[in-house]
Amino acid sequence: MLHDRRRSSAIKRADCFHAKGHKHACRSSSNPYMILFGVAEVVFSQIPDFDQIWWLSIVAAVMSFTYATIGLVLGIMQTVANGGFQGSLTGISIGAGVTPTEKVWRSLQAFGNIAFAYSYSIILIEIQDTVKAPPPSEAKVMKRATMVSVATTTVFYMLCGCMGYAAFGDAAPDNLLTGFGFYEPFWLLDIANVAIVVHLVGAYQVFCQPLFAFVEKWAAATWPDSAFIAREFRVGPFALSLFRLTWRTAFVCLTTVAAMLLPFFGDVVGLLGAVSFWPLTVYFPIEMYVVQRAVRRWSTHWICLQMLSAACLLVSVAAAAGSIADVIGALKVYRPFSG
Missing domain, CATH: 1.20.58 (Methane Monooxygenase Hydroxylase; Chain G, domain 1)
Incomplete structure (x- = not known):
């Protein structure tokens, strides 16, 4: 969530810098964006098995490739514009x-x-x-997928980090896309940050769904006769129960407040x-x-x-x-x- 706060605010700042100049302060609170993100996660958290949707990994891969490529290309362009590498080994x-x-x-x-x-x-x-289900077996598929994904991610992230430092040297921001080493093209920065926001919306659920499932399984085993926990009704893709609605909403609210507290x-x-x-x-x-x-x-x-x-x-x-x-x-x- 803290990551998403910076991304949402960065989109507004990029547009502000483009309109008012790169030396303008363009300060704004990112807390409203955090609240909107929290509201979205409250809604998505009610979708059962959200983390097991087959196309979720494809969306995440596309989003990762998009923002990593943009960051890498901008770093290379800045290095070329500088006439050489900045910083030192x-x-x-x-x-x-x-x-x-x-x-x-x-x-x-x-x-x-x-x-x-x-x-x-x-x-x-x-x-x-x-x-x-196989064929081929999950183990073989995951072994091959892991090798390709780890190799690809390592290459991209290493290149982004190295080219970012090569572009800005000691003045390199802690994050190339939100630290505003780059200002233009502003629309390209917006695309990169939107891609990260979309990625993080799903990533939050992927990380939290196992925790949600663990707590709810434990509660059902502890209070098997409780209607508050067991009773459930479906509305479209949502499987709603008072317990799930209450505890998942409380968890998202807690993490939202924690993210807003951490600058x-x-x-x-x-x-x-x-x-x-x-x-x-x-x-x-x-x-x-x-x-x-x-x-x-x-x-x-x-x-x-x-x-x-x-x-x-x-x-x-x-x-x-x-x-x-x-x-x-x-x-x-x-x-x-x-x-």
Whole structure:
């Protein structure tokens, strides 16, 4: 939601810069856009199994390809206009408001931002549920799809990050499409940000639907005779019940308010990426693989897997430390609902 707030506000700012000039402040509150996003998610959250709609992944892929391509092309164009690469291989320069300690924290936070991209692994199982029954088997389809998608995403995101830094150097914004390193063509920026908003509307549901299902299954098992929980009626694609309507709406409202309270996007993303990366993306998959394949303890294979897990744990801890340091710095000038 915090991500969507910046995207919606960025569309309005891009149009403002185009109309009033690039040096105009063009400040506006993004909170109304957050409220609209929350209302939309309240509606979509009432659709049963929204995360298992087969075309949802196709829409997400198209949207990702759209905004990533636009960001990459604009970065290349800016680099060409500059006549060469900006910045350096060692990153942001020390001085001009950046101390050696701050550079270390920022470097560690960058690990968290990169780790956040690995959150795709959490929804792989949800995507697999949309794959038709064999032949071919779901395992073969998902293995091939994962290899292609991870390779494609890595290439695109690495190119976007590298070309963004090459285009702006030390002045590179934390987000190419909302930080306004680019101002024109404004309509192209609008297309990119609309694509991200559409992507995030579905992504929110994909991440939340498993939580919704878990809570509702637990409630049904705990109070099997409750009409408040069990009674359900359908209106078009919606399966409505008082319990689902109440608790899902409350959850969306809570996350909306939390997003409105957080004005520092990059720091929070880094922290979330750092906290979730090792346990969800590395530790549990490795332990499941060890059990499934009966990998013998203290064998070479087992030791290599544990070394990989330990190395990724260190990355998570370091990234969390850097992100926490930046969050603390942001809190010093924090004003609630300042977005």
